[in-house]
Amino acid sequence: MRADGVDEAMIAALRAFGRFYTRQIGLLEEGLHRSAFSLTEARVLYELAHRDRPTASVLGQDLGLDAGYLSRLLKRFEEQGLLTRRTAAEDGRRQVLALTQAGQAAFAPLDEASRAEVGALLARLPSADRAALVGAMARVRRLLGDPPEGPAILRDLRPGDIGWITHRQGLLYASEYGFDLTFEALVAEILAAFVRDFDPARAGAWIAEQGGEVVGSVFLAPACAGAGPAPETVGKLRLLYVEPSARGQGLGRRLTAACIEGARARGYRQLSLWTNDVLGTARRIYAEAGFRLVESAPHRSFGQDLVGETWMLDL
Amino acid sequence: MRADGVDEAMIAALRAFGRFYTRQIGLLEEGLHRSAFSLTEARVLYELAHRDRPTASVLGQDLGLDAGYLSRLLKRFEEQGLLTRRTAAEDGRRQVLALTQAGQAAFAPLDEASRAEVGALLARLPSADRAALVGAMARVRRLLGDPPEGPAILRDLRPGDIGWITHRQGLLYASEYGFDLTFEALVAEILAAFVRDFDPARAGAWIAEQGGEVVGSVFLAPACAGAGPAPETVGKLRLLYVEPSARGQGLGRRLTAACIEGARARGYRQLSLWTNDVLGTARRIYAEAGFRLVESAPHRSFGQDLVGETWMLDL
């Protein structure tokens, strides 16, 4: 363990992955070898086919290619009739690139071969492993700072979700606030009860997914009997969470809004939630959404001294 | 969805990862660019430093390098005094390669730079994300068929484990046997209760970890009160599971043995377990370990018609 909390074993694991994947890319390149294009050419073709009116400079930037090399490469494509280059109307320096019919026809088999190869790889895996692989890759990308392609979508609960959410919350609160195993157990228990007692007329789940990976969630459940006045009119917002690396795009707000909306739709008159004072970001979101703090009491849980808070919102 | 159950979105996700990581390796190469060595040379040096008496051919094989190219590269290293080549005693064709002192001295700064770079990358991440990244990378490697470096080790429960195990079991049984969400909820409930009521004198957890990733687990808990005769003398083996991709190395047997051993050490006289007849591999392991089937009853759970089985072992 180093001073900054980075473990040597972690470093070794990342480097091992790098070595592994470098080799993997070498193998991948062999697949292309039979075609008329090199890996770099194939990458350029891919970008040309998928981007909207790209210019040479953004291509070079994004693929990490030398401008001179790229220029020649594009010239060759043009000579082969795969590509047209027109100077951009709004900037005479730039050229708008576009594949011709022939270019698309040349790219299609490459694209298809790649898709088939990847498909065959996936088909070899048991189906539970397929989802795991896709999720793991999405996670690696996001954690290494690759911006996700699309916006986050909110979807319903699926197998694997409640375990995943338990896992992430357990890890997150353990490392950020020092919570012990009992916190994770509490999350597991809440989610188990949520599924066990699930009634779509009274409860709901919103899972935020981005690029094939779960990046946040929130749950709506009926308040426990005996908690507060007229419990059947009170809903409970539970387990709001957003992945650290997915923060800053307003996902917490979106999830909260969805939950409030869901509570209204199910006829609840009030929405309550329980949280801890250490969770600053979450508190801000609740306050913004109109919740008000109605109770605050110190408690010892999860191996920590905390101040529990109950918030309430009139719907 | 294609005929073989492979989803187009999955294929797209894998290809996106490939593009992303190809670019990532380009960036990595830039870091080396300042040093006297190319990426390939650095890879060869790394293997020379970490392998035991390698030969040129295995190096070429494992790194995917051309024999001719590698030969010249090694020759250059030898001329620079970084490397010695001796024909192997047992086979006159082969050469045993070894870095000289100078070779190790040349490699050390490279190695250190790489370690520092990776360390800096990790240090930028929140600590919960670090573990997630390492785990995700280990998973990608294992799922793509990279054999894990070391043997699996059995360790104790840590934050994140029970969620992870719930997640994997939920996904696994959903995809293999069509179990619905309630199965995952049951796992979550069992694990939550395990942690809540945890007493080291009566319960235990064995988590199999390999290359930074959880690949299996088993739990020992006291049998529920009222179940069978003299419940305090009966332990219960619960939630045995092994990742599909980690099967075939006797991990299930090892976990079962550890659990039995743990039950003996805690003074239990009998060990029971509940399973379903569809789980063939698990049943074989139980039978081999000496468990005998004592009860069998059909039930409808998890959206499926199943036959539940109780097995028992005298300790």
Place this chain on the structure above:
DNA sequence: CCGAGATAGTTGACTCGGTCAATAGTTGAC
């Protein structure tokens, strides 16, 4: 023990992917 065939490594000839630096044209800020 011999010879066929495989394997480990070497070498020459070559290609191609990529770098570097100089240059020309274009744009926007002042």
Place this chain on the structure above:
DNA sequence: GTCAACTATTGACCGAGTCAACTATCTCGG
């Protein structure tokens, strides 16, 4: 109008990697 910054091009260059032919050694069947 000038100048700095940017886009793209071109010539000169090189090192990484490929391919095929060749030597030396080992293995195995007869």
